Amino acid sequence: xxYLVLTKAPxxxxxxxxxxxxxxxxxxxxxxxxxxxxxxxxxxxxxFGPLGMTNxxxxxxxxxxxxxGPLLWGHALANxxxxxxxxxxxxxxxxxxxxxxxxTTIGDWAKYVGWHMNESAAPVLKKDETLRHLHEAxxxxxxxxxxxxxxxxxxxxxxxxxxxxxxxxxxxxxLVWVMPETKRATLVITNTGEKQAFPACDAATxxxxxxxxxx
Numbered sequence: 033x034x035y036l037v038l039t040k041a042p043x044x045x046x047x048x049x050x051x052x053x054x055x056x057x058x059x060x061x062x063x064x065x066x067x068x069x070x071x072x073x074x075x076x077x078x079x080f081g082p083l084g085m086t087n088x089x090x091x092x093x094x095x096x097x098x099x100x101g102p103l104l105w106g107h108a109l110a111n112x113x114x115x116x117x118x119x120x121x122x123x124x125x126x127x128x129x130x131x132x133x134x135x136t137t138i139g140d141w142a143k144y145v146g147w148h149m150n151e152s153a154a155p156v157l158k159k160d161e162t163l164r165h166l167h168e169a170x171x172x173x174x175x176x177x178x179x180x181x182x183x184x185x186x187x188x189x190x191x192x193x194x195x196x197x198x199x200x201x202x203x204x205x206x207l208v209w210v211m212p213e214t215k216r217a218t219l220v221i222t223n224t225g226e227k228q229a230f231p232a233c234d235a236a237t238x239x240x241x242x243x244x245x246x247x
Contacts (some may be wrong), residue, residue: 033127034061049173049180053131060130071129082155083143088136092126093118104135106203107224115203124201132201141208141219148195149210149217167195167212184210191216191241198230205229207237216246 037054044050060071067074072090080088096103097118106115106122115122124132151167153160170181178187184195192213199206206221207230218240220233240246 034058047171049171051180053128056131057127058130079144079156080140083147085136085140085143088134088140090126090129090133091123091135092133093120093123096122104204104223106201107226109200109202109225109227112224112226122203132199138219138221142217145208145210145217145219149212149215151212167193198233200225200229205233207233209237209241218246 033054034057037058063074064071069077075090079085091099099117103117105117107113108115108121117123126133147156148163148167151160151163153163157163166182167184167186168181170179170184170186172178173180173185178185180186184197187194187196189209189211191211193211195210195212197208202225204221204223205225206219208220209216209218211217218237220236220240222229222232
């Protein structure tokens with residue numbers, strides 16, 4: 033995949049925001065070359081394990097087909113039809129592991145988000161400033177006051193410096209807000225990739241932010 037991408041002229045320009053899943057494919061390949069292990073194993077060793085994310089795993093369509101226990105059914109982006117885990121199209125191709133194919137619980141997801149929220153490098157990184165760099169270094173996103181870097185949309189909100197990420201695997205959609213300065217975060221997910229998924233998750237986020245527990 034990297035060979036196919038890197039032998040073509042880039043479509044974007046350096047310094048301008050141009051999201052592409054393929055960028056994360058190449059980042060995963062770089063980590064594999066440096067770490068001498070598959071990307072999935074590096075994530076387990078360096079991120080999932082240290083953070084105690086014991087219910088988090090990479091899944092292929094093939095693995096979903098043989099996995100026992102309850103699994104979240106998705107709904108197709110194109111027509112909203114339900115997709116049984118393990119059926120063709122129920123998960124991204126394994127080459128996209130760097131930008132998806134992870135299935136987790138809300139509890140494990142909260143552990144990962146909490147690590148970002150606290151901006152304390154341990155137990156994943158060595159220096160706090162390294163983690164802060166991932167949160168602050170970005171390029172102009174083309175929207176007023178917004179930059180993008182390392183997977184995060186970065187901007188100022190009433191809760192201070194704010195990080196946001198929304199994404200889907202075409203069958204589910206998730207949205208997370210992280211406010212490190214006020215130690216607040218929201219995590220919302222829905223089991224459809226349809227166009228109404230983001231507005232629904234955004235509305236749910238607004239409700240959470242108005243709740244007494246959040247304030």
